[in-house]
Amino acid sequence: MSNDLNRQAMQRMANERNRQAMARNREALAASSRRIAKTNQDALAQSRMRQQKKNEQLAQALQVSSYTCRKCGASRRPGASYCHSCGAPLGPPPNSYKPGRRWRIW
Numbered sequence: 076m077s078n079d080l081n082r083q084a085m086q087r088m089a090n091e092r093n094r095q096a097m098a099r100n101r102e103a104l105a106a107s108s109r110r111i112a113k114t115n116q117d118a119l120a121q122s123r124m125r126q127q128k129k130n131e132q133l134a135q136a137l138q139v140s141s142y143t144c145r146k147c148g149a150s151r152r153p154g155a156s157y158c159h160s161c162g163a164p165l166g167p168p169p170n171s172y173k174p175g176r177r178w179r180i181w
């Protein structure tokens with residue numbers, strides 16, 4: 076009988092220890108989750124900034140290749156047929172030209 080009671084008391088103590096350890100683990104887990112969330116946020120913001128900068132550079136490069144005179148390098152005006160700086164014929168932007176297609180001038 077007393078052996079049984081002893082075992083029950085020990086079991087209760089073990090349960091209590093486990094509960095406390097679990098609570099500590101939960102708290103540590105929550106803290107590390109908060110740290111990770113913060114780190115991810117920083118990394119995300121940095122990556123977003125890099126991506127935005129890259130997009131701006133790409134947009135600029137695209138504009139340069141599509142909208143500059145190949146003869147003098149002056150920027151061409153949208154829809155212009157001749158360079159406003161040197162007068163060279165500009166034609167359609169290089170990347171929109173498809174061989175075999177007729178360009179209709181209105």
Ligand SMILES: [Zn+2]
Nearest residue numbers: 144147158161
């Ligand atoms: Zn030109």
